[in-house]
Amino acid sequence: MHTSRTALVIGGNGGIGREACLALQRHGWQVRALVRHVPAACDGIEWIRGDAMQRDDVLAAAAGTAVIVHAVNPPGYRNWDTLVLPMLDNTIAAAKANGARVVLPGTIYNYGPDAFPLLREDSPQHPPTRKGEIRAEMEQRLAAASRAGVRALILRCGDFFGPHAGNNWFGQGLVRPGKPVKTLRYPADYAHHHAWAYLPDVAETIAQLLEHELADFDAYHFGGYWLDAYAMADAVRRATHHPHIALRRFPWWLTALAAPFTETLRELRKMRYLWKTPVRLDDAKLAALLGSRPYTPLDEALRATLAGLGCIEVQGQLREVLPGEKRDQPKAYATAQQ
Structure with a gap:
């Protein structure tokens, strides 16, 4: 068994990468981060300038590590066809050279309607989009690598959100960054339930999983929050202390007009099928291993996210809230339990 407690996070400046660095630190890991911009x-992290597309950079950064968190993605959904799989191949090569485990924060894009509505770890993967095909191929390459001695862990999640998230539906669709929330724009029927994953909790879950004995190739589902528009709107109202925030439909027609000129919008439109059929992740396997579900109370997660987006002002000083932690807060920040 690998005894090193050094982990490399590839893409440490990204939303999940940053949170993974912090979570692994809390769990006693020495953390390195491979980034293009230091x-x-x-913050106690060994930042290494390099490019995930350059195998020599990845091999050098991974020397002596036991875990490599592959948290890098092309920004703005651009160039997936040419960048995603080569970057993963470099991570696999570095893991093989060091006997390290690859950790992949996954999504549900690699599933199609034949697996809906409840996704289990062994559900069939027949994605209806090119991006989903690439996601499925990533997992297939990790499975093949595990048969060649490279261990892998996949944590599949719903739509990411958090104070430092990158491209995501919450921060770019439901609300407008940098402005007080007056309207919540929901991309589906209001009764449609959707799976959400708070990034600090995803990172904490990865760190907790790494404390357990895992199979050479293992996958878990992160259930997160399962909400319809009404529940999300009510939680945002509580988090902002503004009870009159309006709930409106997301203007898909507007994205149709702008999509020919914006690759991000084109890719978002391709994922619209996930807003037409409820898709939920079964996290029973995760809860059985960890003994609990390390999910932060929803109001607290939304408050931190909205503060990070510049949608609300945070008054006073708050001690850092660890993901999954439930604690009493000052009256002005009391969490409404559901």
Whole structure:
């Protein structure tokens, strides 16, 4: 068994990458992060400048590591066909050279309607989009690598959101960053339930999973929050202390007009099928292993997210809230339990 407690996070400046660095630190790991741009603050992390497309950069950064978190994606959904799989191949090569486990934060894009509405770890993967096909191929390459001695862990999640999330439906569709929330724009019928994954909780779950004995190729589902428009709107109203936030339909017609000029919008439109059929992740396997579901109370997660998006002002000083932690807060920030 690998005894090193050093982990490499590829894409440490991204939403899941940043949270993975912090979660692994909390669990006693020495953390390195491979990034194109080294931040000013180190925060105890060993930042390494490099490019995930350059195999030598990845091999050098991964030397002596036990875990490699593959948290890198092309920004704005651009160039998936040419970048995603080569970057993963470099991570697999680095893991093989060091006997490390690859951790992939996954999505539900690799599933199609034949697997809906409840996704289990062994549900069939027949994606209806090119991006989904690439996601499925990523998992297939990790499975093949595991048969050649490279261990892998996949944590599949719903739509990401959080204070530092990148491209995501919550921060780019439901609300407008940098502005107080007056209207919540929902991309489906109001009764449609959708799976949401709070990034700090996803990272905490990865760190907790790594504390357990895992199969050489293992996959878990992160259930997160299962909400319709009414529940999401009510939670945003509580988080912002504004009870009159309106609920409106997302203007899909507007994205149709702009999509020919914006690749991000084109890709979002291709994922519209996930807003037409409820899709839920079965997290029974995860809960059985961990003994609990490490999900932060919804109001608290939304408050942190909206503050990170610049949609609300945070008054006073708050101690950092660890993902999954339930604690009493000052009255002004009391969490409404559901």
